[in-house]
Amino acid sequence: MKRTVPSPLQLKLSARFALSDEELTIIHHFERCRRTFLTGQELIHEGQGNLSAFILSKGWAFSYKILPSGNRQIIEFQIPGDFLGLRSVLFHASDHSIEALTHIEASEVPTSEISEALLHHPRLASAVLWAVARDEAMVVEHVVDLGRRSAEERTAHFLLELGARLKLVKMADKTGYDCPLTQSHLADALGLSSVHMNRVLRHLREQGLLTFKKGRVVFHALGRLNSMTSFDSTYLDQEGSLLQ
Amino acid sequence: MKRTVPSPLQLKLSARFALSDEELTIIHHFERCRRTFLTGQELIHEGQGNLSAFILSKGWAFSYKILPSGNRQIIEFQIPGDFLGLRSVLFHASDHSIEALTHIEASEVPTSEISEALLHHPRLASAVLWAVARDEAMVVEHVVDLGRRSAEERTAHFLLELGARLKLVKMADKTGYDCPLTQSHLADALGLSSVHMNRVLRHLREQGLLTFKKGRVVFHALGRLNSMTSFDSTYLDQEGSLLQ
DNA sequence: CGATCAGTTGAGAATGGTCAAATTCGGTGG
DNA sequence: CCACCGAATTTGACCATTCTCAACTGATCG
DSSP, X not given: OOOOSOOHHHHHHHTTOOOOHHXXXXXXXXXXXXXXXXXXXXXXXXXXXXXXEEEEEESOEEEEEEOTTSOEEEEEEEOTXXXXXXXXXXXXXXXXXXXXXXXXXXXXXXXXXXXXXXXXXXXXXHHHHHHHHHHHHHHHHHHHHHHHSOHXXXXXXXXXXXXXXXXXXXXXXXXXXXXXXXXXXXXXXXXXXXXXXXXXXXXXXXXXXXXXXXXXXXXXXXXXXXXXXXXXXXXXXXOOOTTO | OOOOSOOHHHHHHHTTOOOOHHHHHHHHHHTTSEEEEOXXXXXXXXXXXXOEEEEEEESOEEEEEEOTTSOEEEEEEEOTTOEESHXXXXXXXXXXXXXXXXXXXXXXXEHHHHHHHHHXXXXXXXXXXXXXXXXXXXXXXXXXXXXXXXXXXXXXXXXXXXXXXXXXXXXXXXTEEEOOOOHHHHXXXXXXXXXXXXXXXXXXXXXTSEEEETTEEEESOHHHHHHHHTOXXXXXXXXXXXXX
């Protein structure tokens, strides 16, 4: 079987699951229908029905909800290897919107194909289940951020988590990572005003903890950051799974 | 096949999925190992490994995390029909704790059995996948509550959501529901201090919107509540699923 | 009848929001 | 190359929400 460079999704899944050739073929098949989107374009709109999921292969996206007041809450940022709109497909309707944060490349996977794969390839179903559970674990950590951490701890914790996720797809190292987010994006993810977000970032910089600037996040004192936020990435790179 | 009164889980799943007799048998089998827990007892402890999941059949529980500061963030409350610790099983380790809020009855389902069922009963796997996705949708709504809604909106929205979930298992109607939560529980779920929680509840009562008192939540003005919180329960009672 | 725990209230402090005005910076057209 | 534009960032001043501390009430239970 011919196989070119493995996709981010394949990397992510096969780091945890010994997938058969047949299963790899299905994953490969998933990633057949390539599409590109421009910065700011909407991939999925809240309330929309009868939709596809996407697998992000290049660039960043984010999922969010808009309240009647006009306020925006960003749920999560998505990076290469992540599913987009998987939950929407399972529900046959989207409860959130997804927008391209940069120019992105993604593979469109129609509902029928996912459904098909789940019914006939149980081990693949387990892998998808694992991916959904991992997403949930991240959102849960986000709840803790918003509910019980100060603006500063929350910011540091969130940027550390993003770093850990990026590290899994080789897009970050110990020193930091390239990051296309604006301060407003970060503010809308962390439940802060963009003005306060700016002050918090300045304070973190002045304390010599981290720098968020010009498309790059730099960690200056990982040790202090980890202890200040009690960051633990176990839930991200967990080896275990139902398929061992 | 002999079948007594259907369990809450069976109710919840079969409202959405046409499950075969074989699948019903497996669900029934899941609920074979009944256990009871006293109020305040821990079912799952954060960091614990090698664990079982539970299916809650009677009473309330809640999942939470404790921060080094001692602060507690409650992730979700669980009611009859809900899985407990399903995500933990998928990860082989728990990233949160679960405690009995009342005296509860739950069925213990060992990891091996879940794993077994997922591999050999794809339609059941889809049902489980749906349950996990629904959990995630609730946590996402919780993120919006914490990030972008005022304490008052957040409280009203959360109590409405709880009502909608309870309605699905016949434990609530339009007027309200019995609710064993203390104000401190609510505060720890909504990211507020219990003092402020008390003031918010008083204000909601004084406006004639809802009453939270002595183990019961009463809605006085559902219309105003729904519009004030833009509450939409679609994601809870969604008919659709991958199995139609 | 203490003891304990949930709920209630007040006063002052802290965190974070809003409004408004610079300032920087990367493009873009002349 | 330079002037200009719009978006992102930065800062100040003031305001609102929410927290903390502390005291007090009320119910429940052995």
